[in-house]
Amino acid sequence: MIDPVSGEDVNDRRRRGPSATRLPLLLPGSLSDEQRAVYEAVTGGPRAAGRTPPFALADDIGRLHGPFNAMLYSPPVGLPLQDLGAALRFRTAFTKREREIATLVVAAHVRSDYEWYAHERIGRRHGLTDAELDALREGRAPMLGDVRERVVHEAARQLAAEGDLADAVYTEAVATLGRGAVVELVTLVGYYKALALQLRVFRVGVPDGEEPPAWPAGDAAEPGRGGAGA
Numbered sequence: 001m002i003d004p005v006s007g008e009d010v011n012d013r014r015r016r017g018p019s020a021t022r023l024p025l026l027l028p029g030s031l032s033d034e035q036r037a038v039y040e041a042v043t044g045g046p047r048a049a050g051r052t053p054p055f056a057l058a059d060d061i062g063r064l065h066g067p068f069n070a071m072l073y074s075p076p077v078g079l080p081l082q083d084l085g086a087a088l089r090f091r092t093a094f095t096k097r098e099r100e101i102a103t104l105v106v107a108a109h110v111r112s113d114y115e116w117y118a119h120e121r122i123g124r125r126h127g128l129t130d131a132e133l134d135a136l137r138e139g140r141a142p143m144l145g146d147v148r149e150r151v152v153h154e155a156a157r158q159l160a161a162e163g164d165l166a167d168a169v170y171t172e173a174v175a176t177l178g179r180g181a182v183v184e185l186v187t188l189v190g191y192y193k194a195l196a197l198q199l200r201v202f203r204v205g206v207p208d209g210e211e212p213p214a215w216p217a218g219d220a221a222e223p224g225r226g227g228a229g230a
Contacts (some may be wrong), residue, residue, distance in 0.1 A: 002042055004230065006069055011015065012042045015157055017156065017208070018047055020203045020205070021043045021069075021202060021203050021204055022202045022203050023069060023070055023202045023204075025059075025063035025064070025069050026063060026064070026069060026072050027061065027062065027071075028062040028063075029090040029132075031072065032075075034076075035072045035075055035076035037075065038072050038075050038079050038082060039064065039072060039076045041082055041086075042057060042064060042068045042071070042082050042151055043057055043064075045086055045130060046086055046090045047086060052186070053116075053210070054121035054124070054125045055117065055118045055121045055122075055123045056170060059072070059207065059208075064217060065081050065205060066114045066116075066118060066199070066204060067195045067198055067199055067204070068082065070138070070198050070202055070204075084187075084191060085195075088184070088187065088188045088191055092181070092184045093177070093178065093180060093181040093184060094152070094181065094184065094185075095148075095174070096122075096126035096127075097123070097126050097146075097149060097187070098148060100119055100122055100123035100126055100128060101123075101128070101142075101144075101149055101152055101153050101156070102130075102152050102153070102155075102156035102185060102188055102189065103115070103122075103123075103137065103188065103192055104120065104123060104128075104133070104137075104192055105117050105136060105153060105156040105157050105189075106156065106172065106188075106189055106192040106196070107192065107196070108136055108137050108138075108159050108161070108198075108215075109139070109145060109157075109160040109161060111192060111215050112192075112195075112196035113199075113205050113206050113212040113213060114199050114201070114205060114206055115192060115203055116137065116208075116213040117121050117206040117212070117213065119209060120133055120137075120213070130145070132144070137213060137214075137215070137216075139216070139217045141153060141154070141157075147176060148176055148177060150171055150178060151172055152177070154169060154186065155169055155170075155173045155185055156185065156188075156189055157201045158200070159185070159186060159189040160189055160193065161196065168219055170180075170182070173185070186219045203221055
């Protein structure tokens with residue numbers, strides 16, 4: 001079993017170059033059975049299915065990027081957490097664009113480098129334009145021609161910034177999206193804010209060789225990735 005505190009005999013001696021992360025990146029060959037179940041759920045699930053994923057889930061020696069490494073340290077939490085993430089990405093009532101608009105609203109609000117890195121790439125694959133992505137990254141409302149997308153954006157923005165929905169926004173969201181989708185949207189915002197908190201606390205940034213997002217000048221509503229979210 002990997003020591004969840006020190007991570008000793010996993011990567012400290014084999015790590016390539018310096019890293020600021022507080023959780024040593026775990027090698028696939030060193031995982032316990034419980035950790036292996038989490039690893040396989042991440043790398044063998046819908047995130048890795050189909051054509052080439054928009055971003056790499058692991059490095060060239062199999063260590064998981066982003067929030068997924070932290071999930072290995074507590075399999076009883078990590079396994080249902082990754083399944084919740086998969087449900088929010090692949091099993092909700094939202095279109096792919098709607099889902100990525102909401103996720104990127106959260107990533108920009110908390111300035112989570114990794115969340116933005118990953119979901120900008122997913123969003124581009126599903127049709128988000130440079131202008132729309134720039135607006136989302138800068139905290140502005142993008143020019144969206146679809147009424148559902150506008151409602152998703154405003155509701156996600158209010159949830160991320162205020163942790164609540166005003167009566168008018170809630171009523172419009174229910175009327176436009178349906179009650180079930182509003183439940184899913186509230187959960188999505190909470191999930192990605194939780195991941196951003198983990199990424200910040202454990203000092204997880206974008207993978208080596210990748211550029212972090214260019215955040216606008218000024219203080220964020222919440223600090224970003226934690227040393228440098230989903």
